[in-house]
Amino acid sequence: MKTGATLRAVMTALGGPVTGLITAPDGLDVELRAVVIAEPGDPVGPGDLVLVAGARGEVAVPVIEAAAGCGAAAVAVKGEPVEAMRQAGIAVLGIDPDARWDQVETLARAVIEGGGDGPGGHQDLFSLAQTVATLTGGAVTIEDTAHRVLAYSESDDEVDELRRQSILGRNCPEPYLAHLREWGVYQRLWAGEEVVDIAERPDLGVRRRLVIGVHAGNRPLGSIWVQEGRAPLTGHSAETLRGAGRLAALHLARLYGGTATARAGEDLAVGLLTGGFDSEGLARHLGIDPAAPTAVIAVDLRERPDRSWLELRRTQATEIISVHAAAYRRDAMVIPACGFIYILLPDPARATLPAWATDVVAALRRHLGTPVQAAVCGVAAHVSEVPRAKKEGGKILEIIASAPERLVATLAEVRSSIVLRDMLNVLRDSGLHDPSLDALEPELAHTLLAYLDAFGDVATAAEALHVHPNTVRHRLRRAGATTGIDLSDPEQRLVAMIQLRLGS
Structure with missing residues (x-):
């Protein structure tokens, strides 16, 4: 039975600090059991995600090879990737040089320690929190109805003391909760899908926040909080929160029970696209x-x-x-x-x-x-x-x-373009063509097609080809001399246009 999180879940939750996947010989579903910050020579264990803090680039290769030899699951490293990293036999993540290792460790550890919930549990909540942070420009936490912090986004130094205490203690501090109750915030949250705007309180050391309640029908399941940093939140933050609240309801429902059923429902949804099942019955099953x-x-x-x-x-x-x-x-x-x-x-x-x-x-x-x-x-x-x-x-x-x-x-x-492409494919398969046009060199063929596409307007064709109109006229005379085409004949023009499109 798996007790950790997958590499995929951790990478998704980390978001911005991950600059690339250098290699993943066993794929993204490898299981991570713990996260450690390691200097060269430090011991690591099987299933560890090793954060290489004391070396970068090529200097980190011995640490990566040692981690692989100890059975570690993955390594995160800063600096330019080198080929030896890809040959080490272990997953290697590239990390932004400006990212702080302690923040990477905190977020990765939270996902891994919550990994026992399996797909659709805490891992999905961390991913959702990071997505909301990306779309709003704020720092996000997701809480249950007991105000316990279930997931949070990556954050920088722009967070206030309330957020720091909430994440470290995995719970909203009681003094601030008392203020929220006094202001009627929770009464509004549990009443519906209102996005509540909580003004900045410098006297409390608290920055502005937007928050929305998460519901399953009339039952409150939790809330999503977005703290504003130095820059204001994006203009569509409220709409983003409404969408996130509806998604969080599904994630929290899985967390509290029904994970396997929810995952099976997602797999069945593919059947609506392929038509390989009873569409009506499948749709009803999916609501x-x-x-x-x-x-x-x-x-x-x-x-x-x-x-x-x-x-x-x-x-x-x-x-x-x-x-x-x-x-x-x-x-x-x-x-x-x-x-x-x-x-x-x-x-x-x-x-x-x-x-x-x-x-x-x-x-x-x-x-x-x-x-x-x-x-x-x-x-x-x-x-x-x-x-x-x-x-x-x-x-x-x-x-x-x-x-x-x-x-x-x-x-x-694009309907006409689709029909034309299909028609050209039929003609191409038939082998029908005018052999006289085969003699055109590419430059003349390109010019003739541009002229035909421009309905015989030399100036328009010249503009499309970025040449002088006299150049177009000269090339058309050469094309006529080479093929014998009569551009005053509508049928010859049509045949030429079709065949030139086939050739292009």
Whole structure:
């Protein structure tokens, strides 16, 4: 029986300090049993996460090799990675040179000590806390109804004394609790989904906070707190907290019981996308009305590093998307599958879908630094039509892959491009073509296609090619002399355009 946390969970919870995964020979699901800060020569034990504090870069290699020889599970190191690290036979994490080892140890230890809850327990709460901190720009804690701190985000020196005491004592200090009760904060928290804004109190040494209650129906489960630092919280912090509160309710429900059932539900949700099961029965099992219209959105991170690092990035992206989706629709589902991340939104406000998807992609690009793109696949009238919409999403993402500056596309916007691509594929497979066009050298072919795409407007074609209009005219005369094409003949123009697109 596992008693620790996985490397994946610790990396997700650490967030910013992790600059990269240098190597993970056994994958991200290796179990961590303890965390130690080690100087060269210090003893380590089996299953340890070893934080190499006394050496960097190549100098750290002997420490890494020694940790591997003692059966440690993973090593975290600062400095430039070297090839010898990848050959040590142990997972190695890169850590930001400016990160403090004591903060890395504190957060990693909290996740590992809470790891006995398994998937969906404390590990998910730490991940959620870090995601909320990323999206709001604040320092986050998640508490239960007894004011015990269950999870918290990475933080810097901008935290106040209340946060320090709460994390060190794993409980909100009683004097501040008395003030919160006096101000009626908890009465408002337990009444619904209000985001309560608690003003800064310099006399108490307490900075401004936003807080929301976490509920399962009418039953309070806990609360999420965001402390403001020197910079103000982001403008969408309240909306982020509403989404996080809905997600936290699922995590806390798992923590208090039902983890296996919740995980199985997530696995079954993939069946809605593939259509390999009884869609209506599966939807009802997951609490979705099968007859309700459901919007399908596909997200591609557009990142292809090594597999383990991509898995971590997808986990982080899924958490960010989940917060946004839960704020948009309480019953939204976010499903990583088939290399993409899919969002299912029952009863959507159709007119707002592209704008909402654009906001989500912009947030992902901002916080992950990846050229994310999304496809608004359409709205399935019935849950049985979700797989069809999923397939359309893959086609949309293929079309816009060549335009990385584009964040989001809808099916209506690229439908013609999809149909044209499919038609060209049929023609390519048939072998039909005009052999006279085969004689065109690449420069002439490129110019002729630009001219045809510009409806015969030489000036527009020249602008697209970044050449003088006379250069375009000269090349067109050469193309005509080479192929015998008559550009005044509409059928010859059509054949040339199709064949040149096939060649491109």
